Amino acid sequence: MKYIxxxxxxxxxxxxxxxxxxxxxxxxxxxxKVMNPWDEYAVEEGIRLKERYGGETVAMSMGPEEVNEALKxxxxxxxxxxxxxxxxxxxxxxxxxxxxxxAKGIEKxxxxxxxxxxxxxxxxxxxxxxxxxxxxxxxxxxxxxxxIVEVTEETITVERLLDEGRETVVAPxxxxxxxxxxxxxxxxxxxxxxxxxxxxKIPVLSAADLGLSPEEVGASAAKVKWVNLEKPAxxxxxxxxxxxxxxxxxxxxxxxxxxxxxxxx
Amino acid sequence: xxxxxFNEEHEMLRNVVRTFSEQEIRPKxxxxxxxxxxxxxxxxxxxxxxxxxxxxxxxxxGAGMDYIALGIVSEMxxxxxxxxxxxxxxxxxxxxxxxLQWGTEEQKRRWLVPQARGEKIACYALTEPNAGxxxxxxxxxxxxxxxxxxxxxxxxxxxxxxxxDHFLVFAKTDPQAGHRGISAFLVERGAPGMKxxxxxxxxxxxxxxxxxxxxxxxxxxxxNLLGQEGEGFKIAMSALDNGRYTxxxxxxxxIRACLEESVAYAKQRTAFGQPIANFQLVQQKIALMxxxxxxxxxxxxxxxxxxxQGIRNTRETSVAKWYATEAAFASANDAIQIHGAYGYSNxxxxxxxxxxxxxxxxxxxxxxxxxxxxxxxxxxxxxDKPLRRELPPYDPEEWTxxx
Numbered sequence: 001m002k003y004i005x006x007x008x009x010x011x012x013x014x015x016x017x018x019x020x021x022x023x024x025x026x027x028x029x030x031x032x033k034v035m036n037p038w039d040e041y042a043v044e045e046g047i048r049l050k051e052r053y054g055g056e057t058v059a060m061s062m063g064p065e066e067v068n069e070a071l072k073x074x075x076x077x078x079x080x081x082x083x084x085x086x087x088x089x090x091x092x093x094x095x096x097x098x099x100x101x102x103a104k105g106i107e108k109x110x111x112x113x114x115x116x117x118x119x120x121x122x123x124x125x126x127x128x129x130x131x132x133x134x135x136x137x138x139x140x141x142x143x144x145x146x147x148i149v150e151v152t153e154e155t156i157t158v159e160r161l162l163d164e165g166r167e168t169v170v171a172p173x174x175x176x177x178x179x180x181x182x183x184x185x186x187x188x189x190x191x192x193x194x195x196x197x198x199x200x201k202i203p204v205l206s207a208a209d210l211g212l213s214p215e216e217v218g219a220s221a222a223k224v225k226w227v228n229l230e231k232p233a234x235x236x237x238x239x240x241x242x243x244x245x246x247x248x249x250x251x252x253x254x255x256x257x258x259x260x261x262x263x264x265x
Numbered sequence: 266x267x268x269x270x271f272n273e274e275h276e277m278l279r280n281v282v283r284t285f286s287e288q289e290i291r292p293k294x295x296x297x298x299x300x301x302x303x304x305x306x307x308x309x310x311x312x313x314x315x316x317x318x319x320x321x322x323x324x325x326x327g328a329g330m331d332y333i334a335l336g337i338v339s340e341m342x343x344x345x346x347x348x349x350x351x352x353x354x355x356x357x358x359x360x361x362x363x364x365l366q367w368g369t370e371e372q373k374r375r376w377l378v379p380q381a382r383g384e385k386i387a388c389y390a391l392t393e394p395n396a397g398x399x400x401x402x403x404x405x406x407x408x409x410x411x412x413x414x415x416x417x418x419x420x421x422x423x424x425x426x427x428x429x430d431h432f433l434v435f436a437k438t439d440p441q442a443g444h445r446g447i448s449a450f451l452v453e454r455g456a457p458g459m460k461x462x463x464x465x466x467x468x469x470x471x472x473x474x475x476x477x478x479x480x481x482x483x484x485x486x487x488x489n490l491l492g493q494e495g496e497g498f499k500i501a502m503s504a505l506d507n508g509r510y511t512x513x514x515x516x517x518x519x520i521r522a523c524l525e526e527s528v529a530y531a532k533q534r535t536a537f538g539q540p541i542a543n544f545q546l547v548q549q550k551i552a553l554m555x556x557x558x559x560x561x562x563x564x565x566x567x568x569x570x571x572x573x574q575g576i577r578n579t580r581e582t583s584v585a586k587w588y589a590t591e592a593a594f595a596s597a598n599d600a601i602q603i604h605g606a607y608g609y610s611n612x613x614x615x616x617x618x619x620x621x622x623x624x625x626x627x628x629x630x631x632x633x634x635x636x637x638x639x640x641x642x643x644x645x646x647x648x649d650k651p652l653r654r655e656l657p658p659y660d661p662e663e664w665t666x667x668x
Contacts, residue, residue: 034280076277189281191315191328195665198274 001055001151004112005046005079006102006133007039009063009070010123021229024123027092035070038118040077041179044186045148046116047078053151056080058109062090062101068202075197076189082200083109087207092219095124099132101217104210106137114156115176119144130178140171146182270333270566278330279337285314286345294346297472298617301465303428304472307349312383316342317356321365322664325373326381331659332572335507336514336565343515344522347621348473350515354629355424356380358507359389360433364451366656367492367500376431376451388429389508390420390478391501397422398634400435400501401444405480407436412487414438414450416458416480422628426476427463430454433504434480435497447497451489458483469620492654499652506579507656509586509629510568516589516625517561519618523593523600524554526614530604541603550599557592564588575658577649580642587635594622 011019015031023029035043046057059074059082061067071082085105093101106112115137120127134141140156146166147159157170161180189197207214215221242257244250258265271279289307297304311317320335321327328334335357343350364377379385396402405418416436420426432452439446452459458481463474492500528551531542541547564585571578597619601608608615626632641647657663 072273072277076281188285188310188314189277190313191278191319191330191334192323194277194281195274195328195330198272198277 001049001053001114002110002112003046003049003055003057003114003116004106004109005039005042005057005059005074006115006117006129007043007059007061007070007074008036008118008121008123009033009061009067010036010121013037013122016122021231025226025229029123033066033069035073036118036121036123038120038122038179038181039070040118040186041181041183042116042118042177043074043077043079044184045177045179046114047187048184049114049116049148049151050078050080055113058083058112060085060102060105060109062086062093062098062105071202072197072200073189075200076193077187078189078193082202084202084204085210086204087212087217089207089212089214089218092222093217094222094224095126095128096132096223097217097221099129099136101210101212102129103133103136104212105205106133108205108210111174113173113175114151115139115174117176117178119178119180127178130176134176137174137176140173140175142169142171142175143178145177145179148177148183270570271337274330275333275337278334279341281314282316282338282341283344285310286341286349290342290345290349294348294472294614294617295611297348298346299471299611301467301471303348303425303474305428308352308386308428309383311349311352315383316353317383317386318361318381319353319357320659320664321357321361321377321381323667325365326378327664329665331569331661331664332510333566333569335511336569339511339514340518340521340565343518343621345518346472346617347470347515347519347624350511350518351424351470351473352386354508354511354515355388355429356386358511359504360387360431362507362656363389363433363449363500363504364491366503367449367496367654371488372451372491380431385430386425386428387431387433388423388425389504390423390426390432390434392420392422394419394421398631400498401447403435403437403447405434405436406440407438407448407450407485409438409487410484413484414448414487414490416450416452416483416485418480420478422464423461423476423478425474426461426478428474432478433491434478434485435501438494438497442495444498445495447501448494449491449497449500450485451491452483452485456480456483456485468623469617470624471620496653502579503652503656505629506582507572510565510572510578510582512625512629513561513568513582513585513589514565516586516593516622517558517565519593519622520554520558520561520589520596523596523615523618524551524558527551527554527600527603530607530613534605547603550603554596554599557596561585561589561592572656573659575655577651577655579649580638583630583635583638586630587632587639590622590625591632594619594626597622 012032012034019029050057057079059079062085117130144160145158146161149157159166242254315328318327323329339350361380380387407414434450434452437446438448460479463476534541568578568582568585600615
């Protein structure tokens with residue numbers, strides 16, 4: 001079995017509020033970046049699948065050199081090797097373009113039985129890369145996966161987390177699986193793995209290596225473009241103290257306030 | 266953190282230990298501190314990850330990292346709480362590195378390997394009820410009888426006394442010979458006549474285990490003598506060069522925590538219609554914390570670099586420990602002042618930092634001892650003589666060899 005985990009490097013969630021719309025639009029957030037938290041669950045599941053069924057787990061990401069940090073974190077957690085896909089032509093790719101590059105990367109690496117990724121990234125929030133990759137590869141797509149029940153030579157059985165409960169589904173392999181945080185608890189890297197991962201040389205595949213022409217990827221090929229980005233208006237907060245002689249009087253005044261002044265009930 | 270002491274491995278390690286402290290220590294620490302409870306679950310996780318053998322060569326069960334990594338682990342653990350840095354100080358720096366430096370190959374296999382793997386917990390038993398700074402005044406006796414030494418005496422203020430499996434114990438084999446009459450022994454829990462207990466009611470480091478040990482006619486096999494008979498004082502002092510390094514690095518973590526939390530609080534707390542961060546007297550305290558953090562960082566990691574090179578660093582480690590622990594105490598005091606009345610309560614961390622920081626200006630050489638040491642070096646009254654066995658310099662190939 002071979003598992004490829006797709007991951008992204010995103011701003012540290014603690015630093016997300018510091019980013020201005022201008023910085024985000026320019027793609028230069030200027031804050032500490034870490035592995036997308038959702039992808040950590042995918043990496044953990046990729047390692048667990050290897051531990052359960054044997055095989056190889058590969059971490060893959062599209063991005064410039066700084067992305068090596070996230071890939072090395074995946075190696076430190078237990079992935080066997082990492083591959084980075086990057087070319088200036090990839091700059092400005094939308095979800096569809098990113099999915100194309102990743103799908104080509106997977107094919108170039110010899111394909112995978114199971115491709116894993118987090119349900120979304122904490123910066124773009126599109127949550128559509130898994131769909132795009134499955135579409136480009138022409139394989140099964142399983143989203144919102146909270147448990148991998150069983151993997152056989154030909155099929156994968158998973159539990160999907162729905163609003164109203166869980167459903168168990170079976171799909172033929174190969175498959176692209178996007179996971180939710182209920183699936184596992186990501187492990188800490190061991191110090192020995194940190195030492196080895198920090199020294200790892202991560203191969204980079206360019207557009208030419210992947211057989212992609214510049215017109216197919218990057219900003220020019222993007223079907224969706226950001227034309228505006230706004231932060232939500234800061235929430236207004238005020239404190240109102242309801243006065244009254246007795247609890248009953250206070251409750252009556254509160255009810256009146258909520259119904260007639262704020263009109264929230 | 267861009268800094269010339271640190272490489273990519275160090276940066277990854279710093280991030281992982283910080284995350285560990287944030288997720289495993291900080292959420293529990295207020296309760297552990299209040300209950301004076303040492304958390305074995307955290308210790309277990311530390312062992313599995315490799316904390317307990319961070320700078321021990323891979324062939325002895327360690328992670329094969331360098332002495333700078335030992336500093337980073339100490340700093341970022343104490344950023345979480347002093348308790349778990351103290352574990353590293355006694356288990357790795359004072360005990361395991363002493364075995365690496367002075368032990369025979371057989372002793373390394375028997376004692377160091379399980380310690381580095383986190384299977385056995387180790388500590389260092391030097392201080393006694395009547396002998397702290399005055400090491401040559403220890404009264405524990407070891408008398409050779411055939412193939413064993415018989416130990417009698419009492420040890421006090423021993424970190425992990427009630428937790429450890431392995432003890433590095435100092436005792437007098439020749440009471441007439443002053444410091445040349447001290448020898449070092451490796452003792453295992455369960456030895457006949459050996460008892461341990463926990464001391465409660467400490468001001469700080471309350472989530473750490475501190476206790477006493479009593480030996481009553483405890484037989485210790487002669488093969489457990491570390492180094493040569495009479496070499497105990499040198500072993501104790503060389504171990505302190507490593508222990509003090511981790512105390513200094515840990516104190517740097519306290520300063521870092523004080524600075525981060527003071528900055529966050531000063532920006533969010535308003536008084537007189539504006540954030541208190543705008544007031545110059547608050548800014549002065551923050552500026553001093555930044556200055557102390559920068560100085561402590563330089564002193565600590567310079568000492569770590571000297572260890573990597575195999576250069577004797579007794580003086581440099583002493584000055585780092587002296588400065589960083591005093592600076593941590595001063596920073597915690599300033600941090601409380603910035604937090605005002607909230608800082609005085611355990612709703613915030615800073616009161617714990619002050620209580621924790623006080624211990625480190627006392628143990629592993631009081632500030633007064635370090636003051637005198639520095640004066641003696643400067644005046645030329647003190648010079649370090651080469652040791653029979655020096656701490657081995659960090660050799661990446663040697664340390665990562667796994668056979």
